[in-house]
Amino acid sequence: MTSTESKPAPQRPLPSLADPDTGAFWRATGEHRLTYQVGDDGRVVFFPRRHGGGQVRDSAGLGEIYTYTVVRQHGHPFFRAHAPYVVALVDMDEGFRVMAEVDADPDSVHIGQRVRVGWEDHEVGDERLAIPVFSPAG
């Protein structure tokens, strides 16, 4: 009777909210805020970390693709089912570079393309986080 008992769909591996450096970044994503850090010396720090000091700011969520790939093979059940998908390094207008998925036809994606952040919502226990997923802007 296994044919009618469907297993739960494989889930995307989620970041740890418990990490003392990057946990706050992921909690902010639960409110659809993409945050970055500006250090005591005025330089942009990313990923966020206690070392470096300064303050956390919200990004406007716009940037351009620095480079990307289309992942076509992965051993994890979620990503295997999800493939092919685009992962990029995105240079945000505020000066930080973030790795994220780009939700677009792989054939249409190109370096230099303007993209805007969107969110894939998740609940972890009684906390929320969201995975940034970019889309072509304008």
Place this chain on the structure above:
Amino acid sequence: MAPRAAAIVGIHEHPSRRVDGLSTWQIKGESAAAALADAGLTFADVDAVYDAGETGPMAGIAVPEYLGITPRLVDTTGVGGSSYEFHAAHAMRDIAAGKAGVALLTYGSTAKSDSRSIGTGGPRPMASVAPGTNMEAAFGMPLIANYALVAQRHMHQYGTTPEQLAEIAVTTRAHAVRNPEAVAALTALGIKKNGEITIDDVLGSRTIADPLHLLECCLVSDGGGAVVIASADVVKDTAKAPVWLLGAGEAVGYPGNDRDITTSAAVLSGPPAFAEAGVRPEDVDIAMIYDSFTITVLTLLEDLGFAKKGEGGPFVEGGRLRWDRPGAPALNTDGGGLSSNHPGMRGIFLLIEAARQLRGESTSQVEGARTAVAHGNGGLLGTRHAAATVILGKD
């Protein structure tokens, strides 16, 4: 002229790519015994152990215990595939300082037997929650895709073509076909087409992570090896001609907000190594360049100064890096990670084949080879990686 303080005097590459029941410890032990025999030395002569920790925690204690060595120096630098170039660099330094006389480097891996998904991501995410990886684990970026980020940007920025990248895989396969152990490896690993390949073969193989194709990716094999490095005093009594360590440099690279990812940490490790050796890239006969993927080689050749940044594509065209072509260094003459073996951390084989060439023992022997470079790249070329460059020469 660089001072000649330390030399490779013993080498061994474990011949099997499917070890059939051996453990990593046993591969290390067998390889160490064979490399010491090659040198005409014994375990009792070894006084320094360099280990990347692939057997597990506390390797700095456990490996000397297993091998029955009483070291006066232990170095457990573990930076992925480049660990062994770091070890050679450190052994050279430690021997020159009088802190060690006979250094032993060993490696063992059962990556193939364990069905380890090194390049394409495992069924479970990495257990690590290092802050940097906590930012990236949700995006399903397997190792190959990380290197693909570099290839995509390199093609965009410099006009590098898929055909030029494929040249590297074609060249290393041509060398593998001349190496009986590599041919046996391809067969043992179930690779059906184990003869020479063409650019069309490479570009016709399936894409794993754009723009990298299957035949641009290294094998996953079992394997291991050992290298013995000795002081000038010891070298007088060893069995084979010494292969001198002439210069070394090391560096790390990690993502930055404005980093040009087409340039790796090799641009930092190369110059001090060449300067210490008193050698220029154009003097190099043998280029043992870490070939996890085609783009790794292209990037490293540029960063080490064999070609200008962005001109690596034309540099490798037309089979220019084959063993029998004058005017350019011979690349990975054992067949490389692309076509001979890659048990996860390939750096030790770069030292071993460089030594074979300078002894005159390679299956693709370059006539009159006098100078070699071994450059290891460990970790992830597109994000965080380690680089070490070692220059080697003969008497």
